[in-house]
Structure formats: C-alpha cells, structure tokens
Amino acid sequence: MSKKVLVIGEAREGSLRNVTFEAIAAANIVSDGGEVVGVLCGDGDLSEMGQEMVYYGASRVITVSNPDLKTYTSDGYGQAVYQVIQDESPEGIIMGHTAIGKDLTPKLASKLESGLISDATEVIAEGGDVVFTRPIYSGKAFEKKMVTEGLVFATIRPNNIPALTRDDSLAGSISEKEVEISNIRTIIKDVLRKSSDGVDLSEAKVIIAGGRGVKSAEGFEPLEKLAEVLGGTVGASRGACDAGYCDYSLQIGQTGKVVTPDLYIACGISGAIQHLAGMSNSKVIVAINKDPEANIFNVADYGIVGDLFDVVPKLIEEIKEMKVNA
Amino acid sequence: MNIYVLLKRTFDTEEKISVSNGVIADDGAEYIINPYDEYAVEEAINLRDEHGGEVTVVTIGEEEAEKQLRTALAMGADKAVLINTEDDLEEGDQFTTVKILEAFFEDKDVDIILGGNVAIDEASGQVGPRLAERLDMPCVTTITDIKIDGTTVNIERDVEGDVEKVETTLPVLVTCQQGLNEPRYPSLPGIMKAKKKPLDELEIDDLDLDEDDVEPKTKTTEIFLPPEKEAGKVLEGEVDDQVKELVSLLKTEAKVL
Ligand SMILES: Cc1cc2nc3c(=O)[nH]c(=O)nc-3n(C[C@H](O)[C@H](O)[C@H](O)COP(=O)(O)OP(=O)(O)OC[C@H]3O[C@@H](n4cnc5c(N)ncnc54)[C@H](O)[C@@H]3O)c2cc1C
Ligand SMILES: Cc1cc2nc3c(=O)[nH]c(=O)nc-3n(C[C@H](O)[C@H](O)[C@H](O)COP(=O)(O)OP(=O)(O)OC[C@H]3O[C@@H](n4cnc5c(N)ncnc54)[C@H](O)[C@@H]3O)c2cc1C
Numbered sequence: 001m002s003k004k005v006l007v008i009g010e011a012r013e014g015s016l017r018n019v020t021f022e023a024i025a026a027a028n029i030v031s032d033g034g035e036v037v038g039v040l041c042g043d044g045d046l047s048e049m050g051q052e053m054v055y056y057g058a059s060r061v062i063t064v065s066n067p068d069l070k071t072y073t074s075d076g077y078g079q080a081v082y083q084v085i086q087d088e089s090p091e092g093i094i095m096g097h098t099a100i101g102k103d104l105t106p107k108l109a110s111k112l113e114s115g116l117i118s119d120a121t122e123v124i125a126e127g128g129d130v131v132f133t134r135p136i137y138s139g140k141a142f143e144k145k146m147v148t149e150g151l152v153f154a155t156i157r158p159n160n161i162p163a164l165t166r167d168d169s170l171a172g173s174i175s176e177k178e179v180e181i182s183n184i185r186t187i188i189k190d191v192l193r194k195s196s197d198g199v200d201l202s203e204a205k206v207i208i209a210g211g212r213g214v215k216s217a218e219g220f221e222p223l224e225k226l227a228e229v230l231g232g233t234v235g236a237s238r239g240a241c242d243a244g245y246c247d248y249s250l251q252i253g254q255t256g257k258v259v260t261p262d263l264y265i266a267c268g269i270s271g272a273i274q275h276l277a278g279m280s281n282s283k284v285i286v287a288i289n290k291d292p293e294a295n296i297f298n299v300a301d302y303g304i305v306g307d308l309f310d311v312v313p314k315l316i317e318e319i320k321e322m323k324v325n326a
Numbered sequence: 327m328n329i330y331v332l333l334k335r336t337f338d339t340e341e342k343i344s345v346s347n348g349v350i351a352d353d354g355a356e357y358i359i360n361p362y363d364e365y366a367v368e369e370a371i372n373l374r375d376e377h378g379g380e381v382t383v384v385t386i387g388e389e390e391a392e393k394q395l396r397t398a399l400a401m402g403a404d405k406a407v408l409i410n411t412e413d414d415l416e417e418g419d420q421f422t423t424v425k426i427l428e429a430f431f432e433d434k435d436v437d438i439i440l441g442g443n444v445a446i447d448e449a450s451g452q453v454g455p456r457l458a459e460r461l462d463m464p465c466v467t468t469i470t471d472i473k474i475d476g477t478t479v480n481i482e483r484d485v486e487g488d489v490e491k492v493e494t495t496l497p498v499l500v501t502c503q504q505g506l507n508e509p510r511y512p513s514l515p516g517i518m519k520a521k522k523k524p525l526d527e528l529e530i531d532d533l534d535l536d537e538d539d540v541e542p543k544t545k546t547t548e549i550f551l552p553p554e555k556e557a558g559k560v561l562e563g564e565v566d567d568q569v570k571e572l573v574s575l576l577k578t579e580a581k582v583l
Contacts (some may be wrong), residue, residue, distance in 0.1 A: 009512075057464050074455070075464060099485045102451050106420070110456035115421055115543025118450040133548065140343040144548040160388060185494055189480075192489040200330035201577055202486075206582075230583075248505075249487020252445065255504040257486060263582040273339055277446075284580045285558075286572065292560070302575055303560040304568050314569040322573055322583070 001128055002034035005092035008081060009040045009053055009061075010100055010216045016049050017095030018203045021056040021163035024124045027094040028057055030130050030166065037088060041080045043070035047174050054172035057164040058260035061174045062088075065219070068181040070101050071191075075184040078107050084181045085112070085161040090151070092130075097258075100200070105155050114151040121260075121281065129306045138254060138277035158202040159260040185234050194249035199233040201252065206232025209279070211254055212239035213268015213289065213308060219306065220246055223267055229319050234323040235259065236270045252317065253278035267308040271296030288312065327379030328434070329370045329472075330455065332427070332441035334360040335391040340447060346548050353400040359394045362442025364509040365502040370440050371471065372507065377474060378405045379437070386426055388412045392525065399520035400512030414530050420452040421544035426540060427453070428460040429533035433481040435459075436575040437496050440478075443468045454501035465495045468503040493509060 006025040009020040038053035038061035040046045050061035054141035064080045081104070087092070093108070095101045095224045097119045109116035120132035121142075131146050134153055147153070201207065208227045210220050220234060227234050235257070236250040252259055254277040269275060271287070271294055279285070280299050287300035288308045297303045305309050337343075338356035341429045345351065347465065359367070370381045381403040385391050388410065395406035408578075409426055411418065412413040431439075439458075459464030470489070471482035477496045482489050512520070561574070562566040577583040 074467075078459075099468070101515065105453040106450075106452035107459045107465070109421075109452070109484075110459035112419070115419065116450070117544060118452060130546055136352065136549075137337065137343050138339070138447060138449075139552070141345065141549060141551055143546045143550075145513075145546050146541060148545050151545065157467060167424060186466060187493045189491040189493055191485075191491070194487045194489065199440055207413075245360075247487065248484070261579075263576070280552075284576070284582050285575070297558060297560060299555065300558040301555075301556050301580065304565075304566050304570055304572060305560060306568070310565055311569060314566060315572065318569050318573045319583070322577065 002032045003030060003075060003091035004037065004088065004090060005031040005094060005152070006085065006094040007036060007058060008093065009038055009039050009049065009052070009323055010096055010098060010105070011040070011042060011049060012200065015100065016052055017096060017158075017162065017200065018160040019098060020053065022158065022161045023094045023096055023156055024057045025164050026120075026154070026161050027092065029123045029125055030092045030094065030152055032125055034091075035160070037062060037090065038075060039081060039084050040064065041069045041077055050174040051266055054170055055166045055168050057170070058172060060172040062177050063174060063178050064177050067185060071188055071275045073186055073188065073271055074103050076181050076185060077104050078111075080179045081108060082111060087177070092152040095155050100137070100161050101155045105153065109153055114153050114229050115147045117145050117147065117154040120154050120156050122152070123156070124163060130231045135281070138273055139280045147322060156168060157258060159258065174219055176274050181285040194247045201233060201235050202259055203252070204233045204259065204261050206230045206263045207235045207252070207259055208232055208265045208267065209235040209237065209269060210240050210267050211237035211269030212243055215268075217245050219309070222309065222316070224266070226312055226316050229316055230263070230322070232261070232263070237265050237275050239269070266296050266300070267312060269296055270294050271299065327373065327377045327437040329379055329381045329438055330431075330434070330439045331366045331370045331381060331383045331398070331403065332439065333363045333367065333383050333385045333394060334383060334442070334445045335387050335394040336447045337362045341362065343551065345551055348531065350549060351356070355400055357394065359397060360442050360445045360457045361506070362502050363504045364439035364446060366442055366501055367398045367401055367403060367529070368507045369502060370510040371530065373472075373474065374437070381425060384427070384430065385409070386411060386423055395525055396520050397512060399523045399525070400516040401510055402516060405523065408525065408527045410527055410583070411530055414475070415537060415540065417545070418540065419543050419544045420450055420456060422540040423453055424456040424460060426535065429535050430528070431457075431461055438496060439499040441499070441501050443503050458499040461499070463499045465499045466492055466494060466544050467501045469500045470503050470505040472500065493575060519527050527572060529548060
C-alpha cells in the first residue's frame with residue numbers, strides 16, 4: 001500500500017546533513033510508490049535546501065521559516081512540525097537519528113500517540129509491512145521491528161542507508177508554510193562550539209581514532225596527518241577526551257557519536273564496550289595497539305600489534321607511495 | 327523539592343549476549359541500574375541535599391527490579407516505587423512505558439524528573455522526551471550540568487560535543503548524560519538504612535489502567551546476533567612489512583583505499 005511519508009530535514013552550518021538524503025531514500029522504501037514530502041524548518045530562505053531534497057528524491061518540499069526556528073528548540077520545532085503533520089496527515093515520518101532527531105521525534109510520537117522506531121540501520125518492505133532493523137545491547141544484537149498500527153515513524157542511523165543518486169533533472173514544488181509558535185519554554189543562552197571543523201564525524205567515510213595510547217594532544221598529530229592522506233577525519237575514545245588530549249566533540253561511542261565509516265582505524269584504543277557501541281558497525285576496522293590482548297582486536301578486520309608512534313608514520317609514507325604509484 | 331528519578335534495570339554492560347527461542351537469554355545474567363540512570367540518582371540526591379525535599383525513584387519492571395531500587399535507596403534516595411507489570415502485561419514498548427508513567431505522575435506534585443538519556447539495552451532514548459510531552463513539561467535532554475535557583479533552572483547540555491546553555495523553569499524533565507557527575511557507591515550504613523526505606527509496589531490496576539490502554543504500537547519480529555565476524559588478521563613480521571601488507575590488504579581485499 002503506497003503511503004505519504006514526511007522526511008524532516010536537518011541542516012548544519014547552512015547546508016543539509018547527508019542523513020537527510022538517506023532519510024529520503026528510507027522514506028522512499030516506506031512510501032512504496034507514494035509521496036515523499038520533505039519538511040525543512042529554519043529562519044530565512046530555505047528554498048535552495050528544499051531544492052536539494054527534491055534532487056535527492058523528495059516529491060515536494062514544505063519549508064517553514066520563522067525567527068523562532070533560527071536555532072533548534074524542542075518546543076519551537078515541535079510546534080512547527082506538528083502543524084505540518086496536521087496539514088498533511090502523513091502515514092509515515094522519517095528523520096535522522098541525530099541530536100535533534102533524538103530530541104524531537106519522541107516528543108512528536110508522544111503527542112501523536114504513535115509508535116516510534118529509533119536508530120534504524122536498515123529498512124525493508126516485506127509484503128505490505130515495513131520492517132526496520134536496529135542495534136540493541138550496545139550493538140551486541142539486532143532486532144527487527146515494525147509498527148503494529150498507525151503511523152510508520154522512525155529515525156535512521158547516519159551512514160547506513162545509502163542515499164539515492166542526486167539527479168538535478170528532478171522537479172518538485174517547494175512551498176512555504178506559515179506557523180504559529182508560542183511559549184518556547186527552553187531558552188538557549190549560548191552555544192559553545194567545540195567541533196573544530198566542518199567534518200561531521202557521524203557522516204565521515206574514513207575515521208582515524210585515537211585513545212589514551214596517543215598520550216598527549218601532540219600525539220594526535222600523526223593521526224591527523226594520516227586522516228589527511230586518506231581524506232578522512234579524526235575521532236577519539238572517551239579515554240583520550242577525559243585525559244584532555246582532544247575535545248569531547250570527537251568522542252565516539254555510546255555517550256559520543258555513533259559512526260559507521262567505510263574505514264575505521266583505532267590507534268591506542270583498548271576497545272571498551274561503550275566505545276564499540278559507537279563504531280563496531282564500521283565496514284572495515286583496523287586496530288593498532290601495543291597490547292596483543294586488547295579487546296579492540298576482537299572486532300578488528302586487520303590488526304597491527306605495535307607502537308602507534310612507529311606504525312602510523314610508516315603507514316602515512318606507505319599510503320603516499322601507493323598514491324604516487326597509482 | 328519533589329524530585330523523581332526514572333530508573334531502568336538493565337543487563338550488565340559487560341554481559342555476553344546470546345539469543346535463545348527468539349529472545350535475549352537472561353539466565354544467569356547480571357543486572358545493574360542503567361548507567362545513565364545512576365547519574366540521575368546521583369544528581370537527584372545532590373539537588374535534594376542542596377534544596378531540601380525528597381527523592382523518589384520509580385521503575386516499571388518485574389519483581390527483581392527491587393534490587394536496583396534498593397541500590398538507589400542505599401545511594402541516598404528516600405523512597406522507591408516499583409510498578410510491577412509481571413502479572414498483567416505480556417508485551418510493551420516505549421508507548422506502553424510512558425503511558426504507565428504518565429498515569430503514575432498524574433496526581434503527583436512534581437518539581438523535577440530526572441531520567442537517563444538512553445537505556446543501554448533497548449536504547450531508543452524515547453522515554454524521557456515522550457513523558458515530558460504527556461506531562462506538558464519542558465524537557466532538556468543529555469544534560470551535563472544543572473543549577474536551580476528558585477524556579478529558574480540553568481542547564482548545560484551536550485549536543486554532539488558542543489555545549490548548549492539552556493535556561494528553563496520548574497517543573498522540568500531532564501535526561502542525564504555522562505559527565506554530569508560521578509555516581510557514589512552505596513555505603514554500608516546506606517545499605518542498612520535502605521532496607522527500612524519505603525518501597526511501594528503498584529500494579530497497572532492501581533493506576534486505573536488496563537491492558538488495552540497500554541497496548542504497544544510497535545512489535546519486535548526477530549532478534550538476532552550480528553553475523554559472526556571472521557577472526558581479524560593480526561599481521562606479523564617486521565613493522566615495515568606489516569604496514570606494507572596492511573596497505574595492500576586495504577586496497578585489494580577490503581577495497582577501501
Ligand atoms: C556510562 C559510560 C559511558 C561511556 N561512554 C563511552 C563512549 O561513548 N566512548 C568511549 O570511548 N568510552 C566510553 N566509556 C569509557 C570506556 O569504558 C573506556 O574507559 C574508554 O573507552 C577507554 O578509552 P581508551 O581505550 O582510549 O583507554 P584505555 O582503555 O586506557 O586504552 C588505551 C590503549 O592504548 C594502548 N596503547 C598505549 N600506548 C600505546 C602505544 N604507544 N601504541 C599503541 N597502543 C598503545 C594500550 O595497550 C591500551 O589498549 C564510557 C563509560 C561509561 C561507564
Ligand atoms: C509491560 C512491558 C513489557 C515489555 N516487554 C518487552 C519485551 O518483551 N522486550 C523488550 O525488549 N522490551 C520490553 N519492554 C520494554 C520496552 O520495550 C522498552 O525497553 C522501554 O519502554 C524503555 O525503552 P528503552 O529501553 O528504549 O529506554 P530509553 O527510552 O532509552 O530510556 C531512557 C530513560 O527512560 C527511563 N526508563 C526507561 N525504561 C524505564 C522503565 N521501565 N522504568 C522506569 N524508567 C524507565 C530511564 O531513565 C532511562 O534511562 C516492555 C515494557 C513494558 C512496560
């Protein structure tokens with residue numbers, strides 16, 4: 001049965017997060033030939049971003065611009081999206097399982113008295129049903145879950161469901177909607193940005209992660225160089241963050257970011273379960289650790305037992321050489 | 327202040343997980359207080375010590391959850407409530423849990439509710455914000471600092487590593503993130519005192535709910551373990567050779583370079 005499915009888009013530093021395009025692809029599966037309607041909240045002109053959503057497969061896009069939506073608040077976005085839902089009466093809603101997605105979607109599901117399947121890594125249409133797969137027990141197991149009645153509402157983990165290919169010959173309407181926003185009960189006083197550059201760890205294809213074994217802030221330099229030659233970005237374990245070697249915005253794991261890159265290189269990380277919860281789904285895992293008994297080797301595809309300060313610089317040289325020869 | 331904590335009993339973090347008859351096998355498994363709820367208990371006790379009042383810890387679960395509630399009482403909470411669904415309900419999801427909590431809080435005079443930002447087993451992170459919506463309270467998720475002054479609440483929250491400073495007012499529901507505090511271990515006198523602290527047991531009937539009211543909106547159709555990963559290749563030989571081999575494997579076998 002074909003469905004009308006809303007995709008709640010999300011921007012970061014003025015452009016759409018990739019997970020928004022992945023959500024469109026997921027919504028496409030859920031909709032089963034029905035309509036995929038993008039929703040974008042913010043302040044100012046959102047039409048260009050709306051257009052991008054169309055190129056990635058949205059049938060049409062509704063933009064909601066309001067000064068109260070300049071920064072995310074659960075009350076502001078909650079009211080705006082709820083009004084769109086009332087207008088559109090969708091049969092499905094998909095959003096990224098990001099900080100905003102985690103905050104907003106349970107609130108909406110609760111207001112709508114609907115089910116919500118959070119953090120899905122796969123969506124398939126089986127017969128008339130839509131079945132979601134999601135990790136449980138810190139990624140030690142998976143469950144398949146479906147909605148028994150009403151709205152098919154889900155959030156998807158970034159970097160797992162491939163986006164459709166961008167096609168700028170696709171057309172779809174972009175319409176503006178006015179909303180009433182009142183009584184925002186949480187006032188954002190300040191945001192201390194810690195994220196160093198524009199790279200979004202949860203969407204990176206290559207991650208070089210450092211742990212307590214990196215030993216100092218300077219110790220991260222070889223990792224940064226390796227990330228540079230591989231076109232990747234640097235992440236960290238809690239151990240490295242707690243020790244002050246790097247900022248908490250780099251933390252990967254249960255408390256930090258959940259990542260699924262194509263290549264994850266763990267340097268001087270022991271492999272605690274809370275760290276694995278954030279990265280064990282990575283497609284290829286390399287571990288560099290001087291302790292052959294370290295748990296990280298249990299999830300690694302390839303391991304080098306050795307001193308990272310010896311191994312990493314050599315790895316950089318070898319990759320540079322490979323690139324020259326290619 | 328009337329301080330409430332939402333607490334879930336979960337599998338110990340270190341437990342090995344196996345599936346039998348389509349469910350996670352729990353025979354012999356060790357259970358703990360969900361780690362993020364431990365931060366909530368600790369913060370609740372600190373808020374009470376600073377502002378006065380009472381800390382009540384609430385859990386929905388089975389008889390066995392009494393153990394985790396006693397631990398919270400031993401840490402310093404004043405009262406505990408176990409909403410025991412063992413005899414009445416077979417199935418449940420986040421909708422069910424929140425429907426029950428909503429009914430529990432309906433006649434309570436609440437200043438603040440603290441929960442975990444996520445439970446380490448089912449890990450949806452839905453319960454806090456869902457409940458706040460039902461109770462029409464502001465909700466602040468993943469908090470790492472909280473200061474209360476009169477009815478003004480100043481919070482720092484973790485947003486993917488950035489720190490957001492938020493001001494709101496009581497009553498409020500917050501969900502706790504690592505970094506908020508260091509949960510204490512129960513002391514021996516604490517454990518002794520906990521035995522005498524009130525632990526009420528309720529059933530859904532006591533909350534004027536029946537099975538139909540809390541019927542889940544989602545269902546689990548299958549639980550499975552990730553495909554057994556082939557043992558990784560730990561490379562051998564001189565470091566230079568290992569590095570050469572690694573690059574070659576990443577290129578030709580894993581095809582990620
Ligand atoms: C509720 C809760 C949530 C948590 N959330 C997270 C989370 O989100 N993310 C997270 O990462 N952790 C998290 N943790 C912490 C986690 O349990 C571990 O303490 C942490 O991951 C350890 O970090 P580490 O591996 O860097 O440090 P360690 O465990 O100290 O490991 C350092 C490793 O470096 C190796 N090493 C040392 N020197 C070298 C060298 N020169 N060359 C190569 N190897 C070397 C050592 O052999 C060792 O294996 C959480 C804990 C709790 C209780
Ligand atoms: C009657 C019933 C039957 C159930 N049957 C099953 C089942 O067969 N299989 C299954 O996997 N799950 C079952 N559940 C549990 C349910 O699926 C969810 O685990 C539960 O709703 C919490 O969701 P979560 O684990 O995603 O917690 P999250 O939303 O991630 O938890 C966030 C926070 O909410 C609070 N919280 C969560 N759960 C509780 C609780 N129970 N009591 C108090 N506070 C809580 C804690 O503060 C926690 O840190 C059942 C629940 C009920 C009520």
